[in-house]
Amino acid sequence: MSEDKKGLKLYDNLDLSKSKNEDELLGVYKDWASLYDKDNDDLLGTVSQPNTVQIFHEYIKGSKLKIIDVGCGTGLVGLELQKLGFSNFDGIDISQEMINIAQGRGYSSLFLGNLNKSLPLESISYDAALCVGVFTHGHVGPERFSELVRIVKPEGIICFTINEDVYESYGFDIAIKRLESINVWKVLDIRKHDYMVKKNVKGIYCVVKVT
Ligand SMILES: C[S@@+](CC[C@H](N)C(=O)[O-])C[C@H]1O[C@@H](n2cnc3c(N)ncnc32)[C@H](O)[C@@H]1O
Numbered sequence: 001m002s003e004d005k006k007g008l009k010l011y012d013n014l015d016l017s018k019s020k021n022e023d024e025l026l027g028v029y030k031d032w033a034s035l036y037d038k039d040n041d042d043l044l045g046t047v048s049q050p051n052t053v054q055i056f057h058e059y060i061k062g063s064k065l066k067i068i069d070v071g072c073g074t075g076l077v078g079l080e081l082q083k084l085g086f087s088n089f090d091g092i093d094i095s096q097e098m099i100n101i102a103q104g105r106g107y108s109s110l111f112l113g114n115l116n117k118s119l120p121l122e123s124i125s126y127d128a129a130l131c132v133g134v135f136t137h138g139h140v141g142p143e144r145f146s147e148l149v150r151i152v153k154p155e156g157i158i159c160f161t162i163n164e165d166v167y168e169s170y171g172f173d174i175a176i177k178r179l180e181s182i183n184v185w186k187v188l189d190i191r192k193h194d195y196m197v198k199k200n201v202k203g204i205y206c207v208v209k210v211t
Contacts, residue, residue, distance in 0.1 A: 007028060007029070007031040007032020007033070007035055007036070007039070008032060008035070008039045008043060008044075010027070010028040010031060010032070011028050011032060022094070022114065022116070025094065025095075025138065025139070026094065026095060029073075029094075029095035029097060029098050030095065030097045033074065033095065033097035033098050033100070033101055034097075034101075036073065036074050036098065036101070037074055037076065037101075040076065043198060044196040044198055044199055045196055045197035045198030045199070046133075046195070046196050046197075047194050047195065047196075047197055048132050048133055048161050048195050048196070048203055049076040049077045049079075049080050049132055049133075050080050051193055051194065051195075051203075051205065052077065052080075052130060052132045052159060052160075052161055052205060053077060053080035053081055053083075053084060053130070054084075055159060055189065055191075055193075055205050055207060056128070056130060056157070056159040056207070057084050058189075058207075059157055059159070059188060059189070059207050060127075060128055060157055060159075062127075063084075063085045063086050063087055063088075064087065064088050065086075065088065065127040065128055066088050066089075066090075066125070066126050066127050066128075067081070067086060067088065067089040067090070067126060067127065067128045067129070067130065068089070068090050068091070068092065068121065068126045068128075068129045068130070068151060068152075069081070069089055069090070069091040069092070069107070069129075069130045069131075069132075070092055070115060070119070070129055070130065070131040070134065070148060071092075071093055071094075071115065071131055071132065071133060071134035071139075071140075072091030072092060072093050072098075072099070072102050072107070072110070073093055073095075073098045073101075073102065073133065074098050074101035074102050074105075075091060075101065075102030075103075075105030075106070075107065076105075077091075077130055077132050078091060078102060078105040078106045078107050079105050079106065081106065081130075082105075082106040087106075088108060089106065089107060089108065090107055090108050090109045090110065090111065090126075091107040091109075091110045091111070092110070092111040092112070092113045092119060092120075092121065093110075093111075093112070093113070094112070094113065094114045094115070096112055099112060115131075115134065115140050115144050115147055115148075116140055116144060118147065119147055119151060121151045122151070123150050123151060124150075124151070124152070124153045124154070125151055125153075126151055126152050126153065126156065127152070127153055127156050127157070128152065128156055128157040128158070128159070129148050129151065129152050129156070129157075129158045129159070129160075130158075130159050130160070131148060131158070131159075131160040131161070132160070132161050133161060133163075134160070134161075135160060135161065135162040135163065135166070135170075135172060136162070136163035136165075136166060137163060137165065137166060141170050141171070141172075142170060142171050142172045142174075142175035142176075143175070145175060145176075145179060146184075148160070149179075149184055149185065149210055152210050153210070154210055154211065155209060155210065155211075156209070156210045157188075157207060157208070157209055157210075158185070158206075158207070158208050158209075158210065159205075159206070159207045159208075160205075160206055161195065161203045161204065161205055161206075162203060162204040162206065163195065163201065163203060164192065164195070164201060164202045164203060164204055165201065167204050172204070176190070176206060176208070179208075180208075183211050184210070184211060185208040185209060185210050185211055186208065186209045186211055187206065187207075187208050188207040188208060188209055189205070189206065189207040190204060190205070190206050190207075191204070191205050192204055192205075193205050
């Protein structure tokens with residue numbers, strides 16, 4: 001394995017049982033941050049950022065609405081939001097190295113925070129949340145949907161992706177339906193769509209409205 005593939009290799013090998021090991025996850029992104037954008041394009045063919053923002057834009061038109069990008073990473077979602085005219089968005093991520101690269105990509109504020117714990121964000125403070133590439137192998141499970149719901153206003157929109165590999169095995173499918181059945185949110189859209197095209201992995205793209 002060449003040195004410059006180390007971060008991606010570690011990412012590929014994560015599993016959720018170890019995700020509670022925050023140090024391991026932080027190490028992956030510390031090693032990968034500087035090459036993340038290039039690997040996304042060249043090795044993974046990741047299209048989740050533009051795809052998510054396009055879908056989000058079908059439901060959210062107000063460019064001034066206050067948006068939070070949870071697990072913002074290097075800010076690729078922010079770049080897509082800017083392209084579609086959004087101008088009021090913050091980002092939060094567990095990795096300082098990833099956040100450092102997101103600086104200058106349109107975010108009003110960038111915060112350090114862990115979605116597996118309580119995020120350092122006020123309750124009901126955002127009109128919408130995006131969460132792209134975070135519900136995946138070894139990162140965050142469906143039990144943390146509650147934290148996204150906490151920070152978004154009633155009637156607000158949450159738009160997130162789930163790697164198809166973990167959609168059923170981690171219980172995302174059941175959790176999404178359950179939260180609708182107990183009136184936490186209304187599902188507006190679920191579709192399977194290209195996610196990492198060079199790895200032939202699809203993503204489940206969901207849009208929900210908080211009730
Ligand atoms: C695959 S990257 C996606 C980054 C960005 N959203 C994108 O689409 O390019 C996953 C991101 O989630 C962050 N992350 C992983 N676990 C997290 C957690 N528990 N809380 C907050 N961020 C987390 C990682 O640091 C990383 O930046």
